[in-house]
Amino acid sequence: MTAMLAAAVLVELFTSEGCSSCPPSDAVLARLHREQPVPGVQLLVLSEHVDYWNNLGWKDPFSDARFSDRQGRYGSRIYTPQVVVDGRIDVLGSNEAGIVRAAKAAARDPHGTVRLERSAGGVRISVSGLSEHPQAGVILAVVEDGLVSKVERGENAGRTLAHAAVVRSLRQVGSMPAGASQWSAEVPVSLENSWKQPRLIAFVQDAASRRVLGSGALQE
16 A cells, blocks of 8 residues: 555535436546646545435435435535535536636645555554644545446436445544644554455544545555
8 A cells, every 4th residue: 555645635526326417527526536637736536425316216326324414514505416625615516627626726725634554453544734723523434436337217227327436434533622733543444345446535624614624545
C-alpha cells in the first residue's frame, strides 16, 4: 500500500440505480476520480447510493438507508443526483463544470492534513494542522471501483450501469474536541472477500456545520 498525502477535497454523490437521471452523474464522478481536473488538489470521491428509490421498481444493490440519512443531514434540499462538495456546497450531480468550480472554491479554504498508513491492526489515521473548529468526527469509508450492475426493472430497466467509488462501509472512528488541531489512532478495517478493489478514504467533519475540515486516502 502507498500512502497519499495531498491537498484534498471531498466530493460526495448521492445517487441511485433506480433514478434515470443518475447514470450521467455516475459517469461524471468516475471521470473526476480518473482525470483529477483541479491542479494541486486531489478530489476524493464517494458514491453513496440512497434507498428511497427502492420501492419504485428496482432495489439498488448498493443502497443503504444510512446514505439517505446522511444526505438528509446536509439540509432540506434533497434530490438525486446530488453532489455535496466538502460537506457544504450543493451541486447537481451531472454538472461537471459546477462540481469543478465548487472544488476549486473549497480548496481555497484552510484544510488540515489527513494521512493514512497501513498498520498491523488495520490502518493508522493521523490528522494534523486543523484550524479552529467546533467538535468534529473522524470518518472512515471503504469504497470500491469497477462495479457493474444490470438493471432489470424501474426507470433504468435494460441498462448496464458502471460505478466508481461505491461506498461499501462508512463509519465514525473517532472524535476531535473543539479546537483540537491533531488526532491519531489505529483503526481496525473489516473487508469482505467479495470486495475486489477496496480503497480507504478518511475525513474529518464538523459535527454541527457538516463542513469537511480535511480528508485523505490510501490505496488498498
